[in-house]
Amino acid sequence: MRRRSLLTGMLAPLALQPTHGWAAGISAIASFSILADMVRRIGDGLVSVISLVPPDADVHMYQPTGADSRALTAAALLVENGLGLEGWIARLGEAADFRAVLVVASNGVTPRMMREGSETSLDPHAWQDPRNGVIYARDIAEGLAKADPTHAETWRANAAAFIAEIERTDAWIAQQFAPIPPAARRIITTHDAFGYYGDRYGVSFLAAEGISTDAEPSAKGIAALVAQIRREKVRDVFLENMTDPRITRMLARETGAKVSGPLYSDALSKPDGPAPDYLTMLRYNTSWFIRALRPV
Template structure:
């Protein structure tokens, strides 16, 4: 009987090992394109994966230029997760430079994409293919219902890569979906208290169309979908007139955008800026938006405070 006990312990150890990633000493390396997506991936993957984010907190993916460390991270990854919808115009060349041969998961696959507010409406710009978005607005994460789709796509991709962890990814994903649904209900209730006519906001660039459609908020922006677009003087003047005519008081900078243009507009329109919104990137640790759920709650609070003044 005593001889069977070590054998039983060995079997138990083998069973445990089979439920862990291939190398128990190392989590599965996964690369996410930008900080918001990296947080979503981490919530689904849990302690089975190690997430590297290419475009970090408070950084702008629209003007991102990969560095040698980014090439190394992609070359070592077993899975790369991107937003899609043309957001990462630099990813194809980065994957080629890294000689990456794994799957590239498009987190937004299956959502009902909104057509972007054309950058052509914001003046003549010289966009190269590196940052061009195409016809779809890529900022789909601004609607929590879309992030539910992201979450399930990521869970499915991780389960395919690591079948032993499929149940863990499913459970993690559904737990996160529950938090997203709670967030969405809360945000809807908050905006329901504000008359539609007051739900008007000025931002740096067109990053909030999905948010606006979900919560019936009208966003006007100085720039187009990409932060590397430049509006004409005529368009800036028209926006200033509109702010004055409609008496819009809710004007916000974005954490990853240059504030100079919006500062000029605020001065000329006689509006006091309402602070900062987190559009395309999380805050750094210790800031008000270190994860996606906190980002959305913070933005809703900021918007409501100013919208009530309209």
């Protein structure tokens, strides 16, 4: 569930002070690499950004370090996703002498609910729908305006330019799916990170793991997935950059499907990889999906 309430009480407007270990400009911390990229885009050289969870790493299961706590103490802005993604961040806020402006980037997003067994929980992966990316960009720009009001107009103008690009990317993705019959739009992934993307483009995603990576998939769940892959003659099962590949490989062995990907779900690639920023990530994943769904 939402954990930001623990942090919210600790926030006070920031005093702009010199800090340690940062490059020029105001200092921002993002909980994970996708948000860090958005802050960098909107900050455009005037904000130095640290991502707590590095590229290719799992944001669900992250263990904050002492260095994270020190960085948070020195930061002017903390950007987190919210929707229960960063269960570890309240603990970090308690450890740090936290004075930064807090942005919960998903504020204003209509959350998607997920059933996992008998439980219903929030799906945190809202950034996978570019229309939510637009909301994130606006929230980040407003957070920057609070942290550094002297550049408020710059943040808003940079966000507007970024949003125009997000909207072009969204239109491009919709165009890629247009020739594929809705009933054929089925993708098998490792963990359930593409629900918002699926809702946006009419794709059903099936995953061995739930919306978090912290629970082992059940034997029953795997058996059902194997049966479905065989029945529907699914050709590809996808790896993700930040999840354990073993289940995907096992599904492929059991069904004869091909191991494809990796998809970039909850983390960007390193700068020299195929998905070093948010918009490239959306396009890269889409290219994989289209390749898997194209009629043979």
